[in-house]
Amino acid sequence: MFDHILGQPATAQLIADFEQGRLPPSMLLAGPAASGKGTTALELARMFSCAGAGADCGCPSCARHRLLSHPDLLCLGPRDFSAEIAGAADAFARAVEGGHDVDARERTFVLSLKKLLARFAVVLWEDDPKFGKLTNVILALEEDVEEISALKKSGAEIARKRCAAILKDAVKLEAEGIADTIPINQIRRAAAWAHLAPSGGRKTALIENADRMQEGARNSLLKILEEPPAAVSIILTTCHERALLPTILSRVRPYRFVQRPLETEAEVMRRVFGAREPEHAKDAKNGGLSIAAYLKTFLPVTDDTLRPLAAHLAASVAMTTALRLRRPAADLPWELVALGKYAAPIAEAAGLGRPVKNMQVLIEKLLASTGNFEMRELFSRFLQILLALVGESLAEPPGGATGLSPAYLDIWRACAAEAGSSVYYNQKPAATLNRLTTEARRAMIALWRI
Numbered sequence: 001m002f003d004h005i006l007g008q009p010a011t012a013q014l015i016a017d018f019e020q021g022r023l024p025p026s027m028l029l030a031g032p033a034a035s036g037k038g039t040t041a042l043e044l045a046r047m048f049s050c051a052g053a054g055a056d057c058g059c060p061s062c063a064r065h066r067l068l069s070h071p072d073l074l075c076l077g078p079r080d081f082s083a084e085i086a087g088a089a090d091a092f093a094r095a096v097e098g099g100h101d102v103d104a105r106e107r108t109f110v111l112s113l114k115k116l117l118a119r120f121a122v123v124l125w126e127d128d129p130k131f132g133k134l135t136n137v138i139l140a141l142e143e144d145v146e147e148i149s150a151l152k153k154s155g156a157e158i159a160r161k162r163c164a165a166i167l168k169d170a171v172k173l174e175a176e177g178i179a180d181t182i183p184i185n186q187i188r189r190a191a192a193w194a195h196l197a198p199s200g201g202r203k204t205a206l207i208e209n210a211d212r213m214q215e216g217a218r219n220s221l222l223k224i225l226e227e228p229p230a231a232v233s234i235i236l237t238t239c240h241e242r243a244l245l246p247t248i249l250s251r252v253r254p255y256r257f258v259q260r261p262l263e264t265e266a267e268v269m270r271r272v273f274g275a276r277e278p279e280h281a282k283d284a285k286n287g288g289l290s291i292a293a294y295l296k297t298f299l300p301v302t303d304d305t306l307r308p309l310a311a312h313l314a315a316s317v318a319m320t321t322a323l324r325l326r327r328p329a330a331d332l333p334w335e336l337v338a339l340g341k342y343a344a345p346i347a348e349a350a351g352l353g354r355p356v357k358n359m360q361v362l363i364e365k366l367l368a369s370t371g372n373f374e375m376r377e378l379f380s381r382f383l384q385i386l387l388a389l390v391g392e393s394l395a396e397p398p399g400g401a402t403g404l405s406p407a408y409l410d411i412w413r414a415c416a417a418e419a420g421s422s423v424y425y426n427q428k429p430a431a432t433l434n435r436l437t438t439e440a441r442r443a444m445i446a447l448w449r450i
Helices: 010-019 037-049 060-066 081-098 102-120 129-153 156-177 184-194 215-226 262-273 291-296 303-325 334-349 359-369 376-392 406-424 429-448
Strands: 026-030 073-076 203-207 232-238 253-256
Touching: 010 037, 010 253, 026 037, 037 060, 037 073, 037 203, 037 232, 073 102, 073 184, 081 102, 081 129, 081 156, 081 262, 081 291, 081 376, 102 129, 102 156, 102 262, 129 156, 156 376, 184 203, 184 215, 262 291, 303 334, 303 359, 303 376, 303 429, 334 376, 359 429, 376 406, 406 429
Parallel strands: 026 232, 026 253, 073 203, 203 232
Antiparallel strands: none
8 A cells, every 4th residue: 555655754644544444535635746646646546446455456446446447536637747648658668678667667658648538537528519629639549548558569669659659649638638727617527426326435536736726616626525425535636735725725634745855756767667877867956856857858848948938038028018118217117127137148048139029029939949839738837937037036126126016926927827728728829928928018017007
């Protein structure tokens, strides 16, 4: 039980509560990204339905849980699927090439794809017109999963080519079907599912990154937590516990996960992905790679590329906003000046040049450098970096600067949130970025013209 969850004291408490019958119907697994929260939640779901005993139980219920195909398990909520799938695909291809640990790497690859496919359970999408548009890519990826086992005997070159094709299908499905927020309709459908009788002993509803729920979804979830059905366990996960409503936090028991030592992270990567030197070796920058950092290495564009691009956009928005305010430099808001002075050198050092007035040219350059953000996770990461740059620019207010206007940060947060939502709803990245820059500039001008 939890033998494969390394370096997390929370699992000992979960085992004790499970064995003594003290597990609550609703619980929260909170902690850093890639710290084992999701894996722990899936293991709990297996234990709730297990008809046998032990971590290696081979009962039909456990077998279905390991393939994420048990009718008593419902998974929803956004997460970064593509990087994990890419890492698992690489591990499988390397195992086929090297002829060792192939079965273990196959299981990891299949599970990474099943986590994505589980988000498309019919019960979560009933009567949603978007689901019909996704059917073909869902079926294609399901066929891909069935094909993986045969690739073990196909040879390294064929295996790697097919892994790349499977990854492409997965990226497409995530881009078109997974939202950055949890919509209210899915919470309502999950609530209806929870009130149906289980097929086995107990149902489990897993809601990952629960802090990303829309406001209506939070209220709907609260109703379930206030009166949970008798045969259902609700497991929430989050990397940002404080972002959850106090009323939700008061109705779940927290189990907190910690940031593991890099040595432990390296062992997890070795077991799960077969990661080798120098992939999780110590390096000059940070003494080693965390799991989250390791998975980011499989993204087609790294943070080292995204950060200057985000800086170029931020500096250009700052400059064009300053021009439209039509004020002497000494009278410009210090936040705006600080953003330009902080972001512009980052972009220039990367060879992107000085801030530009023509945002269309800038956006075209950005899209060309990121492959048009084909992997949706890249766009989310770009927005995260952009917000981080805005925050970092405010770290050292100039002498005599007045207090920071909270509305300034709210403008950037709101624009980034709207951009992330727009991409989910199939808005093209070019149009989304154009609207982000336009709205950020318009809102700042309105703020400082008061």
